[in-house]
Amino acid sequence: MKTIYKLILKSYLGPMIMTFFIVMFVLMMNFVWRYIDELVGKGLSAGIIIELMAYAMANMIPLGLPLATLLAAIMTMGNLGENYELLAMKSAGMSLPRIMRPLLVVVGIIAVGSFFVSNNLVPYANKKMYSILYDIRQQKQTIEFQDGLFFNGIDNMSIRVGRQDPETHLLRDVLIYDNREVNGNMNTIVADSGYIRLSDDKKFLLVTLFHGETYEQTRNSQWYTKSSLRHHTFDMQDQRISMDGFAMERSNSDQFSNSQTKNINELQHDIDSLEVEVNSVTGRSYEPLLKEQIFVKDSSVLAMVDSLRVDKRGYGRMYAIDSLKQLPVREKERVWDQARTLAKNSRNMFSFDESMSKDALNQLYRSKVEWHRKTSLPVSIIIFFLIGAPLGAIIRKGGLGMPIVISVIFFVIYYIISITGEKLAKEGSWDAVYGMWLSTFILAPIAVYLTYKATNDSSLLDTDWYAGRIKVLREKLHLNGVFKGVKWSKLKFKRKNEQSKSQPNGNGEHIE
Known part of the structure; x- marks a missing residue:
């Protein structure tokens, strides 16, 4: 390996590890703040709390890894640019894609590893975390007496x-x-x-x-x-x-099974099964409703009508609508009661089948969302790196100031887009492919554009470049304003002289 590549990798791996633990710490504080009311006052042992935190941290890896990759890329390239090391490498004939080559290999390995983490570790951690949280909720608070209460x-x-x-x-x-x-x-x-x-x-x-x-x-x-x-x-x-409920009783984690506790093979099996079930329930619900309940002529009603009313020409059957108009009041009431009972039965059958169909559809949508979440995570990590590395090369600012601001802005945009697409996909308004890959479709062109600008040494985010441009623009506006002011003053003085010459004196004569 070249010495320059070792320098680049050393500059990247340190910030990557540091930012990853910082991001995980922030996410863990959010988790603790969310469940603090359920953890306090239960007399939990340190082992239970550490186990819960470990599983929660494993669950947050897919959320924290893209942000850590983005922040580390901006810090690394920003430090290299701020110390003029990036300029020295470019002066030696190395282009930006060549400089980023070892980092792309490392990020590719991280992206592949993130898939296995999301596919194998996260479902297991979710299952254990749900089990521990359920056991903690079932456990009663410790006996603590307060004076007079x-x-x-x-x-x-x-x-x-x-x-x-x-x-x-x-x-x-x-x-x-x-x-x-x-x-x-x-x-x-x-x-x-x-x-x-x-x-x-x-x-x-x-x-x-x-x-x-x-x-x-x-x-x-x-x-x-x-x-x-x-x-x-x-x-x-x-x-x-x-006493019951004061001791921590561990339940079987296998009973906490949902779409978030399954790997991609199990999700694919559930998707295939749920699609068959949805089609079966839908066909079992709508087809009999249309063919046998709604668009059907009840034979008992028609027989009763035919027995009470016949056509004048001797034909045995008349239409129910024409016959009902001429039936007695009591017979109309009997026909109405039968029709109302038939409508209620149809509605009850449809409501039961519709609830089963909705449950199957919700499970199907959630399974598809989790399937695409696992496959889109590695791509998101690579895109975040392709956004962060060019941004760091453009702004040429290291440390934790400017990189954190830019990283948070991009991550908030990514998170809002992802949450919106996920919600629409779970509701069935969008297909899971569009909902879960929406953020990737939006951020990928931005990554390509920033990489192109950074390769061509663009001053896209250089504040000094913008300050210089603004200064030149102000000077131009100032000079144009001064010249216009001089010309206007000369024109005004000339008009004043002409008016004074054309005015008559006291004898009625014009002054020349």
Whole structure:
């Protein structure tokens, strides 16, 4: 490998790794901010939180990798241009495509790797992440008492603590309402002090109370007037209450299966199956509705009409519309009831089949969107590099200032276009090919144009070039304004002299 290529690769790989972790950190902060309410107060272990963060980070790689590629390309070429290294390479006879050749190889490898990440790692990470989030939502909050407030985190129990010692965790002035009995019996416990905590496996509530009273209201599923009340005191009382939902119970991740948890082969299989199902459901719904329900003459109605009314010339059948006009009121009501029942049955059949058809269509659209998302990611990474590298060569500014601004602008444009196309594709308004590849179709010409401009040493984004042009334009406008001002003053002075010569004096004579 040439020494110059080693220099270029070294200049690119460092910013690429740095920007990738910066972008992933920003995306992780967004994830934490989104799910912070579900994570706090559950007593989760560090291992569960780290596992959830790892799966979430794997899920965000397809979103962060294009942005990191764009930012690293702008920083690398901007640093080379700012330090005049890019100018030295061009002076040595190297064109910009030749300078970018080793970077294109590296970006190509990253793009191919991103496909396998999106196809294999991301579905597995999504499945595990959904499973952990579901388990966290099912888990109840830890038991934390606040002075003077009721704690209702336990089903059918309310606990109030007057004061809690922060060092010994001894509870003072304890009041417990226990409604766990199925038959309606209720227990009320009042104690001077005690301890209430979960067992180590979080399956039992350990209650130890001192110097208290117990009030038991016994109803045995009867009315309130037939209930009885019992009361007794105690010096110490121990209870071991079985608890559910406080321990972290891991569920099987295979049950969380959707379009985001499948690879491209599974998505293709689902697409083929769903297309057959959609065609079957649609045909099963619309064809009988049209042939057997709507455009059909009910034989029972026609038979009833024919039996009541015949043609004067002896023909056995008349049309129902002509006959209904001459039927008695009660017979018209019978015909109307039968027609209304037939219409309701048709509507119910159509609504059921239509809901099944809509569900199958939604699954089909989502599967197609995920299929094209996986295939469009490598192309997006290459396009972002072809945008970033020429931009860096044009602006000749390194660091994190100007590159971040330009990268964010292009990424926001890309994200808005992608989200819009994805939404239209999921709704079925557009085909998935147009919806998921829309951003690529828009950004690809921009990448080609910027590459062409950078190869020809264009001053497209050079602020000094624009400042010089504006300065020259101002000078031209200023000079034109001065010359016009001089000419106008001379013309005005000449007209004034002519008017003064043509005016008459006091004797009526003109002054020459």
